[in-house]
Amino acid sequence: MKTGRLLTGTQRNWPTELWESPLSLPTYRRAFFLLIMLGLGGLASVWFIGEISDRINPLYDFAKTYLEGLGIPLFLIQLAWTIIKAGILLMVPVVNAICVVWWERKISAHMQSRLGPMYVGGWHGWLQTIADSIKLLLKEDITPNLADKKIHLLATAVALAPAIAAFAPVSFGKELVYADIDIGILYVFAVSGISVFGIIMAGWASANKYSMLGGLRAAAQMVSYEIPRTFSVVPVIMLCGTLNIAAIAEAQSGYLFGFLPRWFIFYPVVGQIAFIVFLIASVAETNRVPFDIPEAESELVAGFSTEYSGIKFSMFFLAEYSYVLISALLISAFFLGGGSPLLPSLSFIPSWAWFIGKALFIIFCFLWFRWTFPRFRVDRLMDFNWKFLFPLTLINILLAGIWSAEIKHMVK
Amino acid sequence: MTHHTVEDVFAKLQKIFPDIKESEEKIKNYPTWSVSSGSLFKICETLKKESGFEYLDMVTAVDRHGKVNSAGYLTEPNPCVYSQNPSVVPSQSPAPGAGFFEIIIILTSFSMNQKLILVSRVDRTNPEAESLYPLFKSADWQEREVFDLFGIKFTGHPNLKKILTPDFIKGHPLRKDYVHKKDKFDY
Amino acid sequence: MPIEEKTFEKPLELDQMFVNMGPQHPSTHGVLRIALHMEGEVITKAEPDVGYLHRGIEKLFENRTYTQGLVLTDRLDYLSSMHNNLAYCIAVEKLMGIEVPARAQYIRALVSELNRIASHLIFFGTYGVDIGAFTPFLHAFREREMIMDLFEMLCGARLLYTYMRIGGVAKNLPEDWTAKCREFTGFFPKRLKEYDALLSFNPIFMDRTANIGIISKEEALDWGLSGPVLRATGVNYDVRKFEPYSFYDKLEFEIPLGQTGSTWDRYYCRMREMAQSAGIIDQCLEALSKQDMPPDIIAKGVPKILKPLKGQAYGHIEASRGDLGFYAVSEGEFSPYRMHIKAPTFINTAILQKILVGAKIADVVAILGSFDIVLGEMDR
Numbered sequence: 001m002k003t004g005r006l007l008t009g010t011q012r013n014w015p016t017e018l019w020e021s022p023l024s025l026p027t028y029r030r031a032f033f034l035l036i037m038l039g040l041g042g043l044a045s046v047w048f049i050g051e052i053s054d055r056i057n058p059l060y061d062f063a064k065t066y067l068e069g070l071g072i073p074l075f076l077i078q079l080a081w082t083i084i085k086a087g088i089l090l091m092v093p094v095v096n097a098i099c100v101v102w103w104e105r106k107i108s109a110h111m112q113s114r115l116g117p118m119y120v121g122g123w124h125g126w127l128q129t130i131a132d133s134i135k136l137l138l139k140e141d142i143t144p145n146l147a148d149k150k151i152h153l154l155a156t157a158v159a160l161a162p163a164i165a166a167f168a169p170v171s172f173g174k175e176l177v178y179a180d181i182d183i184g185i186l187y188v189f190a191v192s193g194i195s196v197f198g199i200i201m202a203g204w205a206s207a208n209k210y211s212m213l214g215g216l217r218a219a220a221q222m223v224s225y226e227i228p229r230t231f232s233v234v235p236v237i238m239l240c241g242t243l244n245i246a247a248i249a250e251a252q253s254g255y256l257f258g259f260l261p262r263w264f265i266f267y268p269v270v271g272q273i274a275f276i277v278f279l280i281a282s283v284a285e286t287n288r289v290p291f292d293i294p295e296a297e298s299e300l301v302a303g304f305s306t307e308y309s310g311i312k313f314s315m316f317f318l319a320e321y322s323y324v325l326i327s328a329l330l331i332s333a334f335f336l337g338g339g340s341p342l343l344p345s346l347s348f349i350p351s352w353a354w355f356i357g358k359a360l361f362i363i364f365c366f367l368w369f370r371w372t373f374p375r376f377r378v379d380r381l382m383d384f385n386w387k388f389l390f391p392l393t394l395i396n397i398l399l400a401g402i403w404s405a406e407i408k409h410m411v412k
Numbered sequence: 413m414t415h416h417t418v419e420d421v422f423a424k425l426q427k428i429f430p431d432i433k434e435s436e437e438k439i440k441n442y443p444t445w446s447v448s449s450g451s452l453f454k455i456c457e458t459l460k461k462e463s464g465f466e467y468l469d470m471v472t473a474v475d476r477h478g479k480v481n482s483a484g485y486l487t488e489p490n491p492c493v494y495s496q497n498p499s500v501v502p503s504q505s506p507a508p509g510a511g512f513f514e515i516i517i518i519l520t521s522f523s524m525n526q527k528l529i530l531v532s533r534v535d536r537t538n539p540e541a542e543s544l545y546p547l548f549k550s551a552d553w554q555e556r557e558v559f560d561l562f563g564i565k566f567t568g569h570p571n572l573k574k575i576l577t578p579d580f581i582k583g584h585p586l587r588k589d590y591v592h593k594k595d596k597f598d599y
Numbered sequence: 600m601p602i603e604e605k606t607f608e609k610p611l612e613l614d615q616m617f618v619n620m621g622p623q624h625p626s627t628h629g630v631l632r633i634a635l636h637m638e639g640e641v642i643t644k645a646e647p648d649v650g651y652l653h654r655g656i657e658k659l660f661e662n663r664t665y666t667q668g669l670v671l672t673d674r675l676d677y678l679s680s681m682h683n684n685l686a687y688c689i690a691v692e693k694l695m696g697i698e699v700p701a702r703a704q705y706i707r708a709l710v711s712e713l714n715r716i717a718s719h720l721i722f723f724g725t726y727g728v729d730i731g732a733f734t735p736f737l738h739a740f741r742e743r744e745m746i747m748d749l750f751e752m753l754c755g756a757r758l759l760y761t762y763m764r765i766g767g768v769a770k771n772l773p774e775d776w777t778a779k780c781r782e783f784t785g786f787f788p789k790r791l792k793e794y795d796a797l798l799s800f801n802p803i804f805m806d807r808t809a810n811i812g813i814i815s816k817e818e819a820l821d822w823g824l825s826g827p828v829l830r831a832t833g834v835n836y837d838v839r840k841f842e843p844y845s846f847y848d849k850l851e852f853e854i855p856l857g858q859t860g861s862t863w864d865r866y867y868c869r870m871r872e873m874a875q876s877a878g879i880i881d882q883c884l885e886a887l888s889k890q891d892m893p894p895d896i897i898a899k900g901v902p903k904i905l906k907p908l909k910g911q912a913y914g915h916i917e918a919s920r921g922d923l924g925f926y927a928v929s930e931g932e933f934s935p936y937r938m939h940i941k942a943p944t945f946i947n948t949a950i951l952q953k954i955l956v957g958a959k960i961a962d963v964v965a966i967l968g969s970f971d972i973v974l975g976e977m978d979r
Contacts, residue, residue, distance in 0.1 A: 014745055016786050112737035209618050213640070213960065289731060290803055298626040298729045299964050372797075374804045375731025377961045378640060439926075440693045440912040467836075468823050469915075472939040474928055479936070516926065516939075518913065522836065529913070550823025553949040561657075576650040576978060585658055586937075 019113060046353040053175035089167055089178050093322040100321050100363060102129045107364070108371045139310035144207055147307065151205035156308070156315035159198025163322035166191045170329050171246040173339045173352025184245040185237065189230055192285070192326065195319060196222040199294065199304050202316070206307035214303025217378055218294035222285060224385045229281035231393035232274045235400030236264055236334050245330070249338020249355075259344075263337035270403055273396045275335045277389055279365070282327035284381075286320060288366060290373035293381060324366055325359065332358035418443050418526050421463045429455055435531050439516075444529045449515070452532045453542040459519060460547055465528060468548035469518035471555055473562045477511040477536065477588035511588075512536050513564055517544070534564060543569035561586040614638055618960070622651050626729045626964045629974030633951070633967070637960065645955035645963070647948055652978040660938035665691055665765060665905040668938065672925075673759035675940060676976035678721055681714035682918035683976075684763035689844055690914030690925035691765050695907045700895040701846070702887065703767035708845040709883035710753070710762060711916075712876040713780075716787070717746040718919035719869045719876075722971040726866060727798055729968035730807055735798045742790055745783050752776055765905060767897030777884055784877050784884075791874055799870060808863040812954050812966035815860060822950040825943050826921025827872065828970060831857030831864035838917035845916075850882050862969040869971070906933055920944050920971055940979055944972045 017024045023032065049055075060081065067077050102117070106124065109116030117125025143149055169184030171177045181187060196219060203215015237243060240251045254262045265275045284291035295303030305316050332338060336358045339351025376384070422445065425432055432455060435446040447455050459465040513534040520527050534541050543566035544551040555566045556575040563584035566572055583590050618635045621627040630651035636644035656675065660668050672683040685707055692699060699707075724739030747757045752773055754762040762769050798804055814824070819832040829836055837854045839847040855871035857864030886892070907929040915924030921943025928937040947970050955963055 014748075014782065014786075016782070019741070019786075020789075108733075112734050113741055114737060209616060292731065293961070296731065296961065298731065299961050301625060371734050373732060374727065374798070374801060374807065375961075376803060377807050377959060379959065380806055437909075437911060440910065442913060467820050469922070470924060470926065470939070470941045472926060472941075474937045479930055479932065518924075518941075520836075522834075525841065527842075548823060549818075549821045549953075550946055550949065552822075553945060557945075574650075576653040578650070578653075585655060 043349065046350060047348055049350065051174060051350045052352055053173070057175070085178055090164060092167055093164055093318055093325070096325045097318050097321040098129045098133065100324065101132075102126060103363075104367050104370075105129075107367050111368075111371050133314065136314040137311055141310045141312060142307075144307050146207035148205040148207070151201050152307075153312070155198045155201035155205055156312045157198070158201060159195050160315045160319045160322075162191045162194040162198075163319040163326070166326055167322070169245055170326060171249055171333055171338060171355070172329070173350065173355045174250075175246075176352055176355075177246045180244065180246055183243045185233060185243045185248075188245070188326065188330065189226065192323065193222075193226055195323070198319070199316075202308065203304040206304070208307050210300040210302075211304050211306045214294045214296075214300045214306070217300075218287065218304060220378075221291065221294060221381060222287075224382060225281045225284040225291075225389075228277050228385060228389040228393045229285060231390070231397065232277035232281065233334060234393075234397050235270050235274050235403075238397075238400050238404050239264070239267070239270075245333050246338075249333040249340075252337040253340035255344060261337055261340060261342060263335065263340070265335040267403070270396060270399045271335065273392060273399075275331070277393055277396070278331060278334065279362075280389065282331065283366060283369060284385075286323040286327060286366070288320070288324070289370040290376050291381065292370075292375060293378050296375055324363060328359035328362035328366070329355070331362045336362075416524070418524065418528060421459070421528075425455060425458060428458065435529075439529045439531075442518075442527050442529045444531060446531045446533075449532045449534050449541050452515070452517070452530065453544065453547070455530065456517070456519070456544055456547055459528070464521045464523040465519040467520040467522065468544065468550045469520050469527065470516070471544065471551055471558060472516050473534075473558045473564055473586075474514045474516065475511070475536075475562060475586065475588045476514055479588075510536070513539050513562060515541055515558070515564065539564040540567060541565075542567055543572075545569050560584070563587065615643065620963065621648075626968065628725065628967070628972050631948075631967075631972065631974055631977075633955070633963065635955075635960070635963065640959045640961075642955050642958050642960070642963065645952050647951045649945070649948065649974075650978050652974045654979065656979045657938055657940060660935050662934060664933050665907070665935065668935065669763070669765070670759075670761055673761055674975060675942070675979065676718075676918065676920060676923070676944075676973045677758060678973055679711075679714045679718040679919045680758065680760045681711045681762060682916060682923060684761065685711055685845070686914060686916045686918065686923045686925050688763045688765050688914075689916060690912050690927045691905070691907070693912035693914050694910055694927050694929055695765075695905065697766045697898050697901060699767055699845075699898055700893060702771075702892050702894065703896045703898075704846045705883050705886050705892075706768050706772065706896065707763065708847060708850065709780075709880055709887070710750070710760075710768075711845070712879045712883070713746050713749065715876045715919045716873050717743050718971075719873050720746075722869055723794060723798075723866075726968045726971075729964045730804055732798055732801075732804070735794065738790070738794070738797070742787060745786075749776065749780055749783065752779065764897055764901075766901035767895070771894070771896050772887070777888065780880065780884060784880050787877050788874060791870065794870065799867060805863060807961075808866060808965055808969070809861055811958060811962045812862040812865075812969060813860055814950065814954060818950070818953075819860065822953075823946050824921070824950065825947065826917070826919070827868040828865055828921065828947050830854065831868045832860035833858060836922075838915055838922055842915075844914075849886075850879050852876075852879050862965055865969040904933065906931065915941065918943060920973065920976070921947060923976075940976075942976045942979060944970070945977045945979075948972055948977060 015025070022028045064077055068074065102125070105128070106116045117128035119125055120131045121127030143152055166188050168179040169177065169181050169187050199218040199222070200215045203211045203213075203218065206212070236248060240248045242248060242251070252261070252263050256262055256266075260266055264271045287294050295305060300306070305313055308316065332355055339355045341347045341349060341354055422432075422434075422443070429447070429451050431448045431451060433446055435444040438444045513536055515532045515534055517530040517532070518527060519530065532541070539562070541564055543555055545555065545566070545568065552571070553575060555569055556572060558564050559566060559572050560574045560576050561584055577585060616637045618637055619632060620635055621632040622630040627633065632648040632651065634646040634648060635642055654674070656671050659671055663671065669684060669687060672687040673680040675683045720739040720743040724736035727733070727735035750760060751757050753776060754760050754769060814828075814832050816832045816834055819829050819834060825836065833856055835854055835856060838844070839852075840854060852875045855868050855875065857868050909929060909931045911926070911928045913924060913926045915922055922941070923943055924941035926939040926941065927935050930936040951967065951970070955966060958966060
């Protein structure tokens with residue numbers, strides 16, 4: 001006698017061997033092989049495209065001489081070129097959010113033995129985020145009755161605008177910088193610091209106690225973590241002698257003993273400490289797990305974004321993912337050598353591909369943390385910052401001073 | 413001093429409190445003592461301090477009003493179900509105010525590996541009993557529940573409020589003569 | 600229910616804040632409301648408010664026959680319905696003096712241990728979510744799904760089983776069920792190690808849970824706690840050992856005890872209980888596969904319509920959340936004269952008003968989650 005609908009005989013088997021080790025199933029082995037082939041195909045196409053700056057610059061020079069020949073003043077040509085570049089840069093946060101959200105959903109799903117989005121777009125739900133963004137745009141925009149309506153609206157802009165503006169001096173590869181300014185690092189840190197006002201305003205204006213607690217937590221957390229984050233970059237600045245992000249990335253090209261890249265992360269002790277502190281502080285700055293206490297969904301419902309819906313909510317969302325990308329790009333510029341290849345033999349891959357590849361790896365780490373760690377408690381978070389990270393960065397600056405005074409010339 | 417069996421405890425307690433006696437109807441299969449409501453608190457105190465009954469399992473009550481015609485509660489046309497007029501009481505029911513409440517208390521002793529049940533009668537017209545809260549904190553919510561559902565007032569309880577039923581429910585639903593008055597949630 | 604106007608004994612100070620945590624809140628595990636008075640993020644006063652899910656089940660029992668009442672018990676602690684069924688059946692069997700056959704006793708122990716694992720897995724998953732780790736949740740639900748499959752095979756239901764009957768159980772084990780169950784018990788202990796690596800010994804997790812919500816032994820006894828919440832403080836009280844039912848005296852298992860009574864101890868007690876439960880399941884399967892076991896699954900001579908004589912009985916078991924008791928009073932009718940449910944979460948939750956004071960708002964979630972409350976049982 002058999003009872004039960006689903007588990008009769010061979011109708012449902014528990015794929016226990018899959019849960020023990022994913023590669024034990026032929027389907028998964030095939031998928032793994034497919035992924036490797038896709039990666040190789042991507043590499044080939046990247047090699048085919050080559051350095052973007054080498055392709056764009058002749059085009060620009062040709063257009064410039066042609067237009068100058070027509071009698072158009074130079075500043076107008078330069079203005080048009082700047083507007084085109086700015087338009088491309090404006091697309092970066094949007095495209096980034098769409099890609100990273102889909103990526104995050106797929107990665108988290110496979111970490112949790114599920115599949116994630118599978119339907120929209122046909123192949124592994126690749127259009128899911130587009131569909132979600134359309135849904136967010138069309139959703140009703142609700143402002144609570146008691147909310148301060150102007151500030152409630154303004155908060156979204158204050159949160160998002162700096163996130164986009166901070167992209168200006170960030171380098172994407174060799175000569176791929178929108179604004180190659182000499183105080184790039186200061187600019188990025190200063191501008192991205194403004195976003196916290198948006199979050200505090202959102203928390204205050206929502207007229208919700210959870211929102212307000214979330215806003216206050218965000219203020220405390222983001223202001224505190226600015227300090228170790230900035231201080232951890234000081235050794236990089238000391239050793240490279242510049243504040244220009246592209247120049248710092250450029251300074252790390254070349255190899256020590258012919259095989260070890262001169263990336264900052266490979267500098268003994270100083271480099272590793274700075275890298276880890278910067279990574280931790282960046283996760284904290286972007287309000288992601290394990291530092292997502294401003295929006296801790298199990299404690300504060302959704303923190304500062306509790307009372308936001310539709311397009312306004314997606315603004316905060318966009319800002320968060322932009323900061324993730326900026327952090328990843330900065331880490332690859334400061335510590336992972338920017339566009340310089342890992343091995344001399346890999347130099348056929350153009351610098352922008354290295355740059356973005358490293359940034360994607362850092363983004364993957366961000367996602368990995370998010371789906372592995374539990375959340376800190378608010379006071380422990382502050383303890384961790386002020387009693388551990390902050391002194392560590394100070395010691396690291398001291399070590400960097402010793403390095404640059406005593407050891408640097410010996411290695412060179 | 414400790415006792416080895418629950419009979420020893422009973423013999424000792426009977427010397428101090430003469431009104432304690434073995435209940436005629438045992439709650440299966442535990443020693444069941446019937447005590448007067450006046451000495452309930454003192455007996456519990458003695459049991460806790462001298463015999464190691466340090467753990468209060470359960471506090472509840474039974475309404476010994478008598479059997480009421482419960483069929484009326486299941487079918488719609490019976491006027492007693494959603495009575496606008498609380499003076500209408502179900503037919504075949506005992507006279508109003510008849511019977512008594514029984515307070516049931518279960519205590520546990522870990523040293524004797526024994527559970528013990530105390531049954532105490534409370535007057536039905538003005539039900540009052542002494543709260544066990546000063547002895548056992550676990551009586552806090554359980555006594556509030558009994559107060560909410562039976563209306564037995566526990567003197568000495570610091571926070572005797574309704575706990576389970578909403579505030580607009582008047583009366584005590586587990587009393588046998590409880591009649592639900594129609595409110596805005598009834599159709 | 601309109602939220603009542605709260606009148607405070609003392610008006611709030613300027614730097615205090617009143618926060619209603621619940622009844623709609625992601626981590627109150629249902630419709631529990633905690634009224635919190637806070638100074639910044641620190642709680643100065645906490646008042647748990649229950650009753651939002653009160654359905655009057657105790658009153659409903661009085662108008663149903665004993666067999667119909669069995670269905671109501673499923674709706675109490677809906678995450679471990681088998682325990683509710685079992686406790687109810689034990690109380691009614693005591694009332695009527697029914698002896699349950701050996702096979703049914705072993706099946707009862709078996710399914711109640713399976714259900715204990717399922718219930719603790721939900722605790723493990725949701726507790727991770729409360730603390731902010733989302734991945735354990737889905738891993739736990741994957742394993743729970745296996746138990747749900749087993750139960751579906753056994754009785755056709757996945758949540759509210761009504762599998763027990765007064766005098767025994769409803770059905771014998773299906774033919775390939777034992778093999779499936781062994782597959783589960785072979786697979787499950789390895790997953791427990793994975794959970795430990797993923798969550799239990801994670802430094803952030805331990806940092807957040809190890810030093811908060813500490814309950815001393817004396818406090819725990821005073822407040823009448825039971826279940827893993829009590830055992831985490833070091834008190835060795837488990838009904839399965841204290842008053843063995845369903846042949847638990849013939850099965851070998853240990854009672855995991857905590858030391859400090861902290862939130863982490865409560866969590867880890869449950870994790871260790873799951874390993875013990877897997878062992879008990881193996882022993883039950885072993886006993887059931889013996890040839891000399893009589894095939895009866897329900898006691899002989901149980902009438903179709905139950906009409907116990909006048910009397911009272913109290914039956915209690917170790918449910919996954921604590922000591923679950925049913926107190927039944929019969930007046931010789933078809934339906935009980937009174938049926939009281941001693942709900943462990945109802946009694947356990949009362950201590951919250953004491954231990955939440957001084958905690959942070961993030962700790963509220965951690966402490967509340969560690970009590971593993973189910974509002975269906977608490978509010979009845």
